Amino acid sequence: MNLKVLFGFHAVTVRLKTAPQTVAxxxxxxxxxxxRMRQFTExxxxxxxxxxDSDDERLTRLAGSPRHQGVVARVQPLKLPHTPDGVLEAVQAEGRxxxxxLVLDGVTDPHNLGACLRVADGAGAHAVVAPKDHAAGLNATVAKVASGAAETVPxxxxxxxxxxxxxxxxxxLRVIGTSDDAERTLYDLDLTGPVALVLGAEGKGMRQLTRTSxxxxxxxPMAGAVESLNVSVAAAVCLxxxxRQRLPKE
Incomplete structure (x- = not known):
């Protein structure tokens, strides 16, 4: 089995917490x-x-990055749903x-993808969907930025x-896209039902075919001088x- 690399305290700690048997x-x-290291080793x-035990040089080589924080793991890939059908069937079966x-169109920066995964986990999204081409793939950098969410969100x-x-x-599901020139705002919508929120890359936005879909x-709404938000920030606002709308009302 091909092993993948995780590095950094957050990413590796989540794997130790959720599936320690997969840490090779x-x-x-x-x-x-x-x-912090003592707590982690415990x-x-x-x-x-x-x-x-290892040294910084070897850890950097294993992680492919100097930002490993002194922790690198080689792990078995988790078996998460890998198709929209699989995700939605799991949601239905689990009664969630x-x-x-969250659908991302044209997000190629691994740091943005990692941040989007982290936001998706925090907001309880069931999956992040992206095209194969013109998109960042899952790698160690994404996992590091996601702080463990790459292990929990398909x-x-x-x-x-x-x-x-x-x-x-x-x-x-209703498919709701975000666009700076839309007439209605996010806050005009009822998001309590099944929904897919679509965001494009910062600057370019969604492709035309995605938009028409x-x-x-x-x-x-933007009240300041800047015209748009970073995609991970926009994802956080939307999710x-x-x-908020789905939380039980007291």
Missing amino acids: ELFVDAGRRDA RAQAAGVLLQ GPALL YVVVTNLARALADIKDHG CDELVRI YEAL
């Missing part, structure tokens, strides 16, 4: 003895994972309430995004508005 190798900086030992998907890659949106509609377009 765990390397730590032998020279780091601070409280968690790993409690999970029954063997620690291997109305489906909430990242569904589709060959044809417009066709995938049509399939999502067939499952009863949406049931409706909305905008995020947390859906979450």
Whole structure:
């Protein structure tokens, strides 16, 4: 089985918490003895994972980045749903309430993708969907920025995004796109039902075919001088508005 690399305290700690049996190798900086590292090693030992002392040079080589924080793991890939159908079937089977998907069109920066996954996890989204081409793929940098969310939120890659949106509609979801020139705002919508929120890359926005595949377009109100938000910030605004509307009313 091909192993994947995770690095950084957050990403590796989430894997130790959710699926410690999938951690094949765990390397730590032998020279780091601070409280955070002690707490981490105690968690790993409690999970029954063997620690291997290493140095900064080797950890950087394993992680492919110097931003490993002294922690690198080689792990088995998790079996998350990998198609929109699989995600929506899992949502229905688990009784997790109305489906909430985040769809990203043209987001190529791994840092933005990682931040979007982290937001999606926090807001309770059931999956993040993106096209195979012109999009960032899951890698160690994405996992680091996602702080563990790449391990908990399915990242569904589709060959044809417009066709995938049509399939999502067939499952009863409304497809809501975001556009700076839309007449209605996000806050005009009822997001309590099954919905897929579509965001494009900062600057370019959604592609035309994606735009026409949406049931409706909305905008995020902007009261300042800047014209748009970073895609991960926009994703947070949209997903947390859906979450706010879905929370039980006291």
